[in-house]
Amino acid sequence: MAHPLTEKITQQLTQQQASGLLRQRKLLGSGTDNHPVNFDFSHNDYLGLASSTELAQALYQGALTYGVGSKASPLVSGYGEAHQLLEQKLCAITGHQACMLFCSGFSANSTLMKTLFDSTDVVIADKLVHASIIDGLVDSGAKLARYLHNDIDSAERLLAKHPNNVLITESVFSMDGDSAPINALSALCQQYNSWLIVDDAHGFGVVDPHGSAAITAKQVDIQVVTFGKALGCQGAAILASQDVIDFLVANARHYIYSTALSPANAYLAYAAIELIQKSPHLPSQLNDNITLFRTLASQAGINLTASQTAIQPIIIGDNALTMMVAESLAQKGFKVGAIRSPTVPVGSARLRITLNAKHTSLQINQLVTQLALLLIDQPIENP
Structure with missing residues (x-):
């Protein structure tokens, strides 16, 4: 007799294949x-950095200097100088007080959502925010209110109904490529005493041609940046106030129980930012x-x-x-x-x-x- 899980797997794969939606x-x-x-x-x-000679050399140098693997979680012994250098660099160009690193943007987003929020919170989000944000919010149990994509009037109606909460958007939306009206959303959030969280995965490193961050702590309360897009490497970071980062470090299960980002990759991301600033x-x-x-x-x-x-x-x-x-x-x-x-x-x-x-x-x-x-x-x- 086939196991029930085997039957479920076979049935779902067959359905996905028949509908042309099987991912491979x-x-x-x-x-x-x-x-x-x-x-x-x-x-x-x-920016075409993933195959650049400069970053290949930086990865090699980072591995020689700091090691290939972190060997432990950040709270045990996996947090080192390479991680600190990258965090300080990110804070310097965005103006945020503190930073913490993750191995991927998906893990950073989902961890932020399910650690920061619970069933007592109302979170207002653009209708097209990334799956990692949605998954994290579902895990958190928070009430999710979604406004029409990039629609300021729709966002304001929800903020007026749920003041003193949080609004979430992306900077550049991954499937449509359009940009959020960050300044207008920031003003609205200040008006309704709400935090603004921005997933800056597809904007960081490419929006401003002068190497500085196009989005900074003056506009947003929490900013998520990833290294696998413009920086051409791997990993992600959450940037926020010192209190927020301290809270996340102490309570984010993914961060507490996962091996830290490789120090070689942390140094690589640091080198990528410097290369963009010089180019x-x-x-x-x-x-x-x-x-x-x-x-x-x-x-x-x-x-x-x-x-x-x-x-x-x-x-x-x-x-x-x-x-x-x-x-x-x-x-x-x-x-x-x-x-x-x-x-x-x-x-x-x-x-x-x-x-x-x-x-x-x-x-x-x-x-x-x-x-x-x-x-x-x-x-x-x-x-």
Whole structure:
């Protein structure tokens, strides 16, 4: 007799396969159905640092100086000089009093939510905040009130109804690529005596071309930044007041019971920030590539959203059609994200094209040319 869990697993995988929603891993360097990838427009390495020689050398130096592994949790003996240097660097550029490090942005977000809140709290969040935030809030038991995406009036109605609480948003939204009105939200939160928490994963390191943080402690109470996007490496941090960080260090089970971020990776993230500060041409080149892509797409009659960031979605709507277009691009050597429900709402399946500073004008021209050929006469929904 088959075990009930085996039956449940088989049934769910079969259903996902039949509906075209089965998620599967693919070997790095291969596209859909293992087509070779010549042009990668699918990842979040916005400044092209993940493969830079400078950071490879920094990782080597960090491993030699501080060791490969942390060997213990931060509260035992896993917190060292490399971690402290990175935390101090992050505080210096954002203005926050204190910082704590995590191995991923997902763990930082979910840990923050389920440690800070409980069933007595009301949390107001943008309707499109990341799954890590939602999962953490569900675990916390807090009451979640969601306002219409990037809608100031909707946010204010909820703040007026639930003052003295917390509002959460992303800086740059991971699937739509649009930016939150941080200054307006900050003013609202001050008006209603509420904290503002910002997941700055996709904005940190790329929004300001001068190497400083575009979002600082003057605007937000708690800021989550990740190192796997613009910094090209691994890990994340929560930045806040000293009291908040002290509370999290003492009570966050994930932080207390997990091995600390590798000191080599902490030093690597430190080196990545310094490299960005010394290389303002990288964010500038990224912005130039965004402008070029949007200009060429407009000239080709391709419908784009209003995003002005590296994330450029093309809303197709239908799951099957989205996969078909992505597969056709893969056959030509172009890898792009094909995003379907439940990651995005039903009916808003899309190509998620991400640009980086290392893409050439020729590569962007060739991508737009292929997109235009594939999208002509297709029943694409307007965004």
